[in-house]
Amino acid sequence: MAGGPSRELLAELATRPGRDTLTSTLVKGAFITVSLLFLAAMLFAPLITVFAAAFEKGYEAYFEAFKDSDTLAAIRLTLTVAAIVVPLNTIFGIAAAWALGKFEFRGKSMLITLIDLPIAVSPVISGLIYVLLFGTQGWFGLWLQEHDISIIYAVPGIVLATLFVTFPYVARELLPLMQQLGNDEEEAAITMGAGGLMTFFHVTLPKIRWGLVYGVILCNARAMGEFGAVSVVSGHIRGLTTTMPLHVEILYNEYNFVAAFAVASLLTLLAVVTLVVKTLVEWRTGYRKR
Amino acid sequence: MRFRFLLALGILLLAGCGRSGGSGEALSLLNVSYDPTRELYRDVNAAFAEEWQRQTGQTILVKQSHAGSGNQARAVIDGLQADVVTLALAYDIDSIHRNGKRLGPNWQTRFPHNSSPYTSTIVFLVRAGNPKQIRDWPDLVKPGVQVVTPNPKTSGGARWNFLAAWGAELHRQLGGDWSKLDDPQTAAQAEAAQAAAEAFVATIYRNAPVLDSGARGATNTFVQRQIGDVLLAWENEALLAVQELGPDQVEIVVPSTSILAETPVAVVDTVVDRRGTRRAAEAYLQFLYSPTGQELAAKHHYRPTDPEVLARHRDKFAEIETFTIDQAFGGWDRAHTRFFADGALFDRIMGVK
Numbered sequence: 001m002a003g004g005p006s007r008e009l010l011a012e013l014a015t016r017p018g019r020d021t022l023t024s025t026l027v028k029g030a031f032i033t034v035s036l037l038f039l040a041a042m043l044f045a046p047l048i049t050v051f052a053a054a055f056e057k058g059y060e061a062y063f064e065a066f067k068d069s070d071t072l073a074a075i076r077l078t079l080t081v082a083a084i085v086v087p088l089n090t091i092f093g094i095a096a097a098w099a100l101g102k103f104e105f106r107g108k109s110m111l112i113t114l115i116d117l118p119i120a121v122s123p124v125i126s127g128l129i130y131v132l133l134f135g136t137q138g139w140f141g142l143w144l145q146e147h148d149i150s151i152i153y154a155v156p157g158i159v160l161a162t163l164f165v166t167f168p169y170v171a172r173e174l175l176p177l178m179q180q181l182g183n184d185e186e187e188a189a190i191t192m193g194a195g196g197l198m199t200f201f202h203v204t205l206p207k208i209r210w211g212l213v214y215g216v217i218l219c220n221a222r223a224m225g226e227f228g229a230v231s232v233v234s235g236h237i238r239g240l241t242t243t244m245p246l247h248v249e250i251l252y253n254e255y256n257f258v259a260a261f262a263v264a265s266l267l268t269l270l271a272v273v274t275l276v277v278k279t280l281v282e283w284r285t286g287y288r289k290r
Numbered sequence: 291m292r293f294r295f296l297l298a299l300g301i302l303l304l305a306g307c308g309r310s311g312g313s314g315e316a317l318s319l320l321n322v323s324y325d326p327t328r329e330l331y332r333d334v335n336a337a338f339a340e341e342w343q344r345q346t347g348q349t350i351l352v353k354q355s356h357a358g359s360g361n362q363a364r365a366v367i368d369g370l371q372a373d374v375v376t377l378a379l380a381y382d383i384d385s386i387h388r389n390g391k392r393l394g395p396n397w398q399t400r401f402p403h404n405s406s407p408y409t410s411t412i413v414f415l416v417r418a419g420n421p422k423q424i425r426d427w428p429d430l431v432k433p434g435v436q437v438v439t440p441n442p443k444t445s446g447g448a449r450w451n452f453l454a455a456w457g458a459e460l461h462r463q464l465g466g467d468w469s470k471l472d473d474p475q476t477a478a479q480a481e482a483a484q485a486a487a488e489a490f491v492a493t494i495y496r497n498a499p500v501l502d503s504g505a506r507g508a509t510n511t512f513v514q515r516q517i518g519d520v521l522l523a524w525e526n527e528a529l530l531a532v533q534e535l536g537p538d539q540v541e542i543v544v545p546s547t548s549i550l551a552e553t554p555v556a557v558v559d560t561v562v563d564r565r566g567t568r569r570a571a572e573a574y575l576q577f578l579y580s581p582t583g584q585e586l587a588a589k590h591h592y593r594p595t596d597p598e599v600l601a602r603h604r605d606k607f608a609e610i611e612t613f614t615i616d617q618a619f620g621g622w623d624r625a626h627t628r629f630f631a632d633g634a635l636f637d638r639i640m641g642v643k
Binding site for chain 1: 320322329330354355356357365367369370371389390462506507510530534564581612
């Protein structure tokens with residue numbers, strides 16, 4: 001560190017913050033106002049509209065909407081799909097992130113790109129893929145029909161389509177974390193005689209815990225909210241293959257606005273809960289890092 | 291090889307889940323229908339279940355699926371297990387026959403009235419007070435009038451709209467004499483009439499602010515988003531919109547002439563034979579022709595084919611001179627290749643926008 005700034009320069013620098021306070025405050029204020037106004041217009045207003053429309057005809061009408069058997073079936077289906085998809089994608093996500101973060105092999109960067117594919121392609125295409133594979137005119141269509149198995153226009157198709165579109169979330173969250181944390185601790189554990197599973201549960205899992213929770217939350221939110229891909233493979237059979245987002249559209253198209261927004265408000269609540277949990281997780285992670 | 295195996299394993303696993311979650315042993319039918327019939331079939335299904343219980347002692351559950359007519363036909367072709375289809379136009383059921391042979395070619399002769407238990411027609415929906423003074427078809431091409439109609443490529447109702455507009459102009463040009471279309475002696479007049487009809491329809495579509503993918507979407511565009519001056523709509527959609535939104539918002543204008551929109555039904559042979567539901571499926575479609583079924587159709591704004599039931603609801607369904615698709619266009623196949631196939635007239639109209 002030879003030389004260094006002169007005394008005069010340091011003195012000059014020290015006065016700067018004071019001199020620029022007015023401008024910087026104005027700029028700061030302007031930025032905050034703009035972002036808040038934008039948020040209010042684009043986010044809060046629509047959110048309030050959803051709840052306002054849902055409660056338009058009072059609490060009774062709101063809760064009446066949830067007594068409809070088709071609505072209940074839609075809620076049940078959405079929960080079922082999430083319950084199947086989220087654990088599977090958690091396992092796949094950990095496996096993928098592990099493979100990519102800890103090992104070197106040919107085609108690795110290709111695989112990383114492929115993981116992002118479901119986010120890159122339109123959900124409608126994600127749905128059509130399965131129609132092309134399992135539809136009667138598709139590759140496996142005839143075989144499936146002969147064996148009396150239905151994939152698309154039934155629950156398995158919805159699960160598959162959701163699985164596809166939500167695949168990247170866990171893997172994407174874990175991958176940078178795994179790469180960043182490196183292998184040292186795992187190697188130490190194995191040197192000291194721990195088995196593979198033991199190393200995973202006692203060394204790796206605690207390290208990636210919060211990243212994992214974050215990925216699972218995102219995955220769950222998308223699984224419950226997915227519309228496009230599910231719409232293509234659903235067949236729209238009421239009470240059987242309509243998930244909550246599809247059911248909202250159906251109700252809306254039937255002029256049943258209160259019920260449509262009631263179901264929408266449930267989805268919104270879910271999103272809000274997800275956000276709260278996400279914030280908590282972020283807060284925890286930040287806290288632990290310090 | 292390994293990938294195939296894993297894939298197959300996964301499929302079996304998922305299929306297992308799907309099956310165990312199925313509806314068990316109760317007799318069920320799936321009715322795959324088009325967009326505006328949801329309210330109708332909710333009532334029909336309940337009434338039919340009661341009737342079936344009385345006749346056979348069995349409980350039956352009829353499930354419904356609704357989307358654009360063309361989309362639904364596509365889904366059935368791709369394997370949606372519909373026992374019966376109740377679609378917006380014969381062409382869509384024909385295409386289920388053509389692609390995959392799920393029902394016999396003679397499906398339209400199996401039930402009365404071309405297998406159409408109820409019919410509809412195309413009318414106008416305008417804003418309350420009819421501010422643009424729209425009375426009949428020629429008013430649609432007045433300067434400053436915007437017509438809302440869905441996209442005939444995807445929507446069955448939109449095809450009826452297109453054909454109704456074309457046919458109405460033909461009708462006007464020919465003085466209502468359809469025989470002139472095929473008479474060699476009036477060939478020149480017929481040709482001029484077709485050209486006038488093309489210009490008329492082209493003007494409507496070029497002034498259309500938006501082409502929604504389905505009939506219900508177009509109704510929402512017109513009513514909720516307040517776009518356009520006239521909505522070309524199924525009579526049943528228009529009556530429903532007035533009923534739901536009130537006459538202080540929208541009103542119906544019945545043109546002097548319009549198309550007879552036959553909305554046919556059919557049993558999907560391959561599905562009912564595999565599931566063993568043929569008897570119930572046929573009874574279900576027959577039920578639509580019964581007095582109860584016809585009354586329900588009238589209640590939900592479809593014109594019953596039973597003249598007695600229709601007479602009882604004369605105040606609801608205005609007298610209107612209708613023409614059929616066979617009279618004006620020589621059937622669906624010809625209309626499709628001429629207007630709606632890829633690169634056909636509709637594409638050309640939209641191309642020169």
